[in-house]
Amino acid sequence: xxxxxxxxxxxxxxxxxxxxxxxxxxxxxxxxxxxxxxxxxxxxxxxxxxxxxxxxxxxxxxxxxxxxxxxxxxxxxxxxxxxxxxxxxxxxxxxxxxxxxxxxxxxxxxxxxxxxxxxxxxxxxxxxxxxxxxxxxxxxxxxxxxxxxxxxxxxxxxxxxxxxxxxxxxxxxxxxxxxxxxxxxxxxxxxxxxxxxxxxxxxxxxxxxxxxxxxxxxxxxxxxxxxxxxxxxxxxxxxxxxxxxxxxxxxxxxxxxxxxxxxxxxxxxxxxxxxxxxxxxxxxxxxxxxxxxxxxxxxxxxxxxxxxxxxxxxxxxxxxxxxxxxxx
Amino acid sequence: xxxxxxxxxxxxxxxxxxxxxxxxxxxxxxxxxxxxxxxxxxxxxxxxxxxxxxxxxxxxxxxxxxxxxxxxxxxxxxxxxxxxxxxxxxxxxxxxxxxxxxxxxxxxxxxxxxxxxxxxxxxxxxxxxxxxxxxxxxxxxxxxxxxxxxxxxxxxxxxxxxxxxxxxxxxxxxxxxxxxxxxxxxxxxxxxxxxxxxxxxxxxxxxxxxxxxxxxxxxxxxxxxxxxxxxxxxxxxxxxxxxxxxxxxxxxxxxxxxxxxxxxxxxxxxxxxxxxx
Numbered sequence: 001x002x003x004x005x006x007x008x009x010x011x012x013x014x015x016x017x018x019x020x021x022x023x024x025x026x027x028x029x030x031x032x033x034x035x036x037x038x039x040x041x042x043x044x045x046x047x048x049x050x051x052x053x054x055x056x057x058x059x060x061x062x063x064x065x066x067x068x069x070x071x072x073x074x075x076x077x078x079x080x081x082x083x084x085x086x087x088x089x090x091x092x093x094x095x096x097x098x099x100x101x102x103x104x105x106x107x108x109x110x111x112x113x114x115x116x117x118x119x120x121x122x123x124x125x126x127x128x129x130x131x132x133x134x135x136x137x138x139x140x141x142x143x144x145x146x147x148x149x150x151x152x153x154x155x156x157x158x159x160x161x162x163x164x165x166x167x168x169x170x171x172x173x174x175x176x177x178x179x180x181x182x183x184x185x186x187x188x189x190x191x192x193x194x195x196x197x198x199x200x201x202x203x204x205x206x207x208x209x210x211x212x213x214x215x216x217x218x219x220x221x222x223x224x225x226x227x228x229x230x231x232x233x234x235x236x237x238x239x240x241x242x243x244x245x246x247x248x249x250x251x252x253x254x255x256x257x258x259x260x261x262x263x264x265x266x267x268x269x270x271x272x273x274x275x276x277x278x279x280x281x282x283x284x285x286x287x288x289x290x291x292x293x294x295x296x297x298x299x300x301x302x303x304x305x306x307x308x309x310x311x312x313x314x315x316x317x318x319x320x321x322x323x324x325x326x327x328x
Numbered sequence: 329x330x331x332x333x334x335x336x337x338x339x340x341x342x343x344x345x346x347x348x349x350x351x352x353x354x355x356x357x358x359x360x361x362x363x364x365x366x367x368x369x370x371x372x373x374x375x376x377x378x379x380x381x382x383x384x385x386x387x388x389x390x391x392x393x394x395x396x397x398x399x400x401x402x403x404x405x406x407x408x409x410x411x412x413x414x415x416x417x418x419x420x421x422x423x424x425x426x427x428x429x430x431x432x433x434x435x436x437x438x439x440x441x442x443x444x445x446x447x448x449x450x451x452x453x454x455x456x457x458x459x460x461x462x463x464x465x466x467x468x469x470x471x472x473x474x475x476x477x478x479x480x481x482x483x484x485x486x487x488x489x490x491x492x493x494x495x496x497x498x499x500x501x502x503x504x505x506x507x508x509x510x511x512x513x514x515x516x517x518x519x520x521x522x523x524x525x526x527x528x529x530x531x532x533x534x535x536x537x538x539x540x541x542x543x544x545x546x547x548x549x550x551x552x553x554x555x556x557x558x559x560x561x562x563x564x565x566x567x568x569x570x571x572x573x574x575x576x577x578x579x580x581x582x583x584x585x586x587x588x589x590x591x592x593x594x595x596x597x598x599x600x601x602x603x604x605x
Contacts, residue, residue, distance in 0.1 A: 016600050052600075058435045062597045083437035090435075094428025097345065099352040104345070111341030112436040114334045140352075156432070 002180045005036040005071055006197045007057065007164065012066035014052050014221075026052040028221035029066070034199060034249070036163075039191045041212030042201040043309065045319055049221040050201035051090070054166050068244060071164050071197075084114070087162035089170060093149030095156065098142040102133055102152050105141060106159055113160035127155040130189070147178025154185070164197045165190065171207060187211050204311040215309065219317040236307040236315055238262055242282035243305055244275040244289060248297025255292060261285055265314040273297060278311050338438045343445020343453065350454075361461050369467075370406055371528075372397050382470070391530045392562035393555070402558060403527035405459050406551045409452075409490055410525070414518040416451035417497025420444055421504050440593050441586060444501045445456075448494045478557035481567060485553040488574040492546030495581030502589030505596035526551060526601045531563070546581065550576045 014027040026049045034040040042050050055061040057070055068075040073086035089095075096105050103124060110120045128134040131151040136144060141152065150170070157165060170186065171179035187210070190196045202208050208215050209229045212249035216226040225232060250273055255264050262279035275293055279285055282304045293299055313319070349359050375396045376382055388394035420443070424430040433443055467474065500517065504510035524538055525547040531539055542548045553570040555561040563570075595601070 014600075026481055055431075056433075060431055060434055060597065061600055062594065064598075080437050080439070083435055086435065088435045089433070095432040097349065097427060097429060099349045100345070104348055108341050108345045109432075109436075111337045112433065112438060114338075114437055117337070160437075 005163070006038060007034040007040075007071075007199060008067075008069045009033070009057075010067045012053070012068055013064045014049075014056055014061060015064050025221045027056060027063070030218075031066075032216055032223060032226055032265055034197060036197050037191075037195045039187070039198045039211060039213050040069055041201065041208040041215040042199065042218050043203065043205065043208045043215050043313065044201075044218035045203055046228070048203075048218045050203075050218055051168055052221075053218070054088070054090060054168050054199070054201060057082075058090075058166055059083055068260060070268070072203065084160075085164050087157035087160070087165045088168075089153055089157040089165065090168040093146055093153060096141050096149060099140060100159050101138050101140055102135045102144075102155070105152065106155060106318045109156050110159050115160050120146060123159065123161075127158055130158075131155045131185075132137055145178075147174050147181070150174060150182060154182070162196075165199070167198060167200045169202055170200065171202075183207060183211060188324060194276070209309050212239065217313050217316060218302055219313075219319055224316050225312070232309060232312050233307050236263075236278060236312055238278040238280050239307070240279060240282050240291060241305050241307050241311055242277045242279060243303050244293050245302075246273050246275065246293050246297040247300060248273060250275065250293060250296050254296060255289075258288060258292070263311065263315045265311060267310070272300070276311060276314075277308055278315065331585065335438055335442050338436070338442050339446040339449050342443060343450040346447065346450040353597075361458055365462055365465060368401070372470075375400065389530055391555075391558045395472065395559070397466075397470050398474070398559055399555065400528045401463075401466055401470075401472070402555045403525075403551050405546055406489070406525070406554065407461065407522055407527050408459055409453050409486075409493055409550075410521055410547050411518060412455045413448075413453040413490075413493035413497035414500060414514045414521075416432040416454070416498075417444060417448050417494070418500030418504055418514045420447035421501055422510065439499060440528075441589055444498050444589065445494075447501075448497055451497075452490055474558040475560065482554050482557050485550055485557075485570065485574065488571065488578055489546040489550030492574065492581045495578070495583070495585035497585070498582075499585035499588045502585070502592035505592045506601055521545060521547060524548075530561070543569055543573075544577065546577045549577070570591070 010031050012027055012030045013025065016024045016026055018024065028049070030053060039180065042053065044050050052061065054065045057068055057075060059075050059082055062076065070082045073081035073085065075082050089236065097108070102107070106124045106127065107120065110123065115123055125134075128137050131154060133148060133151055133155065136148060144152065154170075166187065170182050174182065186200065191198060198213060200208070212229065214226065214228055215232060217224040217232075225235065250266060252264060252266055255275075256266065262277050262285070265276040265278070267274050267276075273290065275286060277289055278283055286302070290299060290302060365467075372382075379396060382397045384393040384396050385394065387396055387399060391399065391401050421430065424433055434440060451594045466472065496517070500510065500514050503513055507513065523540045524534070524546055526534065526542065531542060531548070531552065534542060552561065552563040552565065553567065556563050556567070
């Protein structure tokens with residue numbers, strides 16, 4: 001097993017004890033293998049255990065049970081070996097020193113991460129060019145936009161040219177322009193050009209769908225499903241989804257009479273409520289669903305679409321990726 | 329060897345980073361040079377009011393030094409190093425958490441004590457610079473004539489004391505991993521050590537049982553050795569004994585400090601304290 005150059009987990013467990021008998025199994029028997037050069041996604045809502053898993057892999061936490069091998073090194077037996085092979089992007093823009101400039105930040109992390117002094121200047125120049133930050137190299141980080149800070153965080157992650165990257169929620173809180181830049185960068189530069197092994201966590205289904213070769217659904221500390229995005233979507237028993245976009249508050253109780261006809265997914269995003277009903281015959285449900293929504297909210301649009309990863313996630317876990325609303 | 333160079337470079341990078349951040353806050357940086365001087369003045373004036381001048385026959389009879397201001401000032405400088413160990417090093421991890429950079433720093437391929445050592449190195453340079461600046465100002469202002477013949481030994485004594493205090497600093501840094509209100513311990517240790525160390529008085533005035541505690545502190549030998557060499561204080565120990573005891577204390581304190589730090593680091597990673605920090 002130590003031969004793997006990617007990542008391999010076997011029955012990994014991390015438990016947080018709150019009180020004497022009250023414990024949270026943040027990572028609960030997780031096993032999977034990420035091949036060298038693979039872009040692997042871990043998709044789950046907030047609190048699913050994704051960040052805890054990343055912290056176990058980056059040796060910030062010690063697992064309670066199981067094994068984790070990163071680049072051929074065991075996280076328990078050889079944490080320094082693991083950290084030499086890892087670039088960890090976590091904490092977003094706060095993972096930088098805001099009073100320092102990009103060059104000062106990268107110089108510091110280059111020394112900390114063991115980049116030879118003779119290569120540091122050239123490496124920093126390359127990374128600033130790569131992230132389109134060269135013109136900002138002497139600006140204090142606090143004066144950069146959130147998107148630029150995130151780009152600099154990525155440069156910081158790459159400063160020692162690690163073969164394996166752990167990327168935790170890379171586009172969280174970014175505007176669409178920077179989110180698009182970062183997604184494209186991960187896909188084309190890090191994955192296709194530089195051939196990095198990447199474990200990416202996100203709760204954005206589009207991001208996972210667009211970027212990842214394989215995706216694991218994580219919920220309540222467990223892996224609920226693991227496959228390619230295409231094959232995950234094939235797991236839906238229904239092939240179509242009726243979607244109603246509206247403004248107003250709706251709870252799943254309103255749809256209690258409809259549960260037998262398909263999987264309901266209620267979610268909120270950008271101030272809108274989305275009612276998605278996975279079903280084999282959306283036309284049959286159209287009037288009933290719209291009527292229920294109309295009683296409680298203002299309908300903006302109605303459409304029939306293919307199942308998304310979110311629909312599959314709801315189908316498999318009964319939970320939404322976007323918020324805490326309940327599903328059936 | 330490659331690894332040692334990496335660690336030394338990381339320690340220096342930490343030091344340079346701290347200088348750069350400090351220099352971004354220029355008014356606060358320069359305040360640090362003058363503020364301690366201002367803090368000290370009331371105590372000098374208090375002493376002058378009590379004695380009717382800066383010289384004391386009683387102080388001379390028990391220490392061999394009559395100049396109260398020179399005597400107290402040496403202790404005050406040593407106290408600066410103690411504060412550095414308790415606060416700057418102990419504060420280091422918490423400060424990173426406030427910046428938001430702790431996880432990133434802890435994910436670097438260096439042992440975590442390297443980071444604290446970098447902070448210690450910076451703190452020593454910082455405190456040393458302030459100490460020299462204040463020594464010059466106070467010497468000129470109060471016309472204190474320090475002996476300069478033993479300055480080399482003074483530097484050795486200060487170096488041994490400071491490294492011994494690193495043990496305390498790294499111990500406190502370790503405790504901060506598991507304790508939210510770490511400053512309570514830091515404050516308590518700092519205050520106790522200031523009282524138990526003969527900062528502004530000779531060892532002889534301390535009660536016997538406190539004197540025993542005093543003799544396991546690096547600051548006690550630091551202050552006695554430096555005062556002996558710069559002012560001619562009669563301390564009841566020869567320099568060889570002072571240097572030997574400082575070396576032993578250094579080994580013991582650093583070993584205990586590192587042990588506690590590594591234990592707390594592991595404990596914190598097991599319990600998730602660093603993430604929750």
